[in-house]
Amino acid sequence: xxxxxxxxxxxxxxxxxxxxxxxxxxxxxxxxxxxxxxxxxxxxxxxxxxxxxxxxxxxxxxxxxxxxxxxxxxxxxxxxxxxxxxxxxxxxxxxxxxxxxxxxxxxxxxxxxxxxxxxxxxxxxxxxxxxxxxxxxxxxxxxxxxxxxxxxxxxxxxxxxxxxxxxxxxxxxxxxxxxxxxxxxxxxxxxxxxxxxxxxxxxxxxxxxxxxxxxxxxxxxxxxxxxxxxxxxxxxxxxxxxxxxxxxxxxxxxxxxxxxxxxxxxxxxxxx
DNA sequence: CGACACTCCTGATGGC
DNA sequence: TGCCATCAGGAGTGTC
Numbered sequence: 001x002x003x004x005x006x007x008x009x010x011x012x013x014x015x016x017x018x019x020x021x022x023x024x025x026x027x028x029x030x031x032x033x034x035x036x037x038x039x040x041x042x043x044x045x046x047x048x049x050x051x052x053x054x055x056x057x058x059x060x061x062x063x064x065x066x067x068x069x070x071x072x073x074x075x076x077x078x079x080x081x082x083x084x085x086x087x088x089x090x091x092x093x094x095x096x097x098x099x100x101x102x103x104x105x106x107x108x109x110x111x112x113x114x115x116x117x118x119x120x121x122x123x124x125x126x127x128x129x130x131x132x133x134x135x136x137x138x139x140x141x142x143x144x145x146x147x148x149x150x151x152x153x154x155x156x157x158x159x160x161x162x163x164x165x166x167x168x169x170x171x172x173x174x175x176x177x178x179x180x181x182x183x184x185x186x187x188x189x190x191x192x193x194x195x196x197x198x199x200x201x202x203x204x205x206x207x208x209x210x211x212x213x214x215x216x217x218x219x220x221x222x223x224x225x226x227x228x229x230x231x232x233x234x235x236x237x238x239x240x241x242x243x244x245x246x247x248x249x250x251x252x253x254x255x256x257x258x259x260x261x262x263x264x265x266x267x268x269x270x271x272x
Numbered sequence: 273c274g275a276c277a278c279t280c281c282t283g284a285t286g287g288c
Numbered sequence: 289t290g291c292c293a294t295c296a297g298g299a300g301t302g303t304c
Contacts (some may be wrong), residue, residue: 001296001298003298032281059298074298074299076297076298076299077281077296077297078281078282078283078297090282108281108282109280109281109282109297110280110282111281111297111298111299113299130299130300152274153274154274154275158275161298163298163299170297170298171298220283220284220296221283260276260277260297261297262295262297
């Protein structure tokens, strides 16, 4: 499932082939992608615009368009963006670029979304309502993390998945960050002491960085823009490793449920 | 406000 | 081998 590192991987690969190009035509094959908007109107608003910049906010891919609008794409569970690869099943939309380039949005489970906002103010309001701090921004310090978790009784894993606190962490990186921090996923978020906060802060940044360096995790549908797989799934320390030995103490990795998600941990290393 | 259940969706998986 | 039920989950919405 595309989380921050996967979306960042897509952004880095796609930016050089879309920035400065004009969208000749956006073809929306599955109207669900843009609900509640009208697909025809949506496409007309995008067509003819030049892509000024491709950026990322949380798990959103942000297309800045020359007409002062922003196309906000979220891949959700199974969305992928492929460049110059043709005729795949589950194709929900196709972008044809002025230089002949072709971007295909493929999404088997149809959870992905595309939205348009008309300007920087509306964009900032959109993200302001939904997303918290960017983990790689200088403002994301252990002090801020402590502030974000203060007095919350919810399990720490649920807090990490809350996009309104920290943007971009999903199920994979929450598990990996908590293992690196030697912290139990069900530990109440607000009771962490200073050294634990520091470890968690480090664990978040290290796991996201490792994910980006490995160009994302291809555990099921995630692919690079050329269809290749990321390799971070080969470096998972606990995620999806039930029954396999902990890299630190060889205790079998355990699977539990936390925040309604399948959650993996080392019962020895991650104390509650 | 917080915590949780429910919803969307479809391919993969497991039981018999 | 075939069929059916169940599972997976990001984020929005509804409920208490």
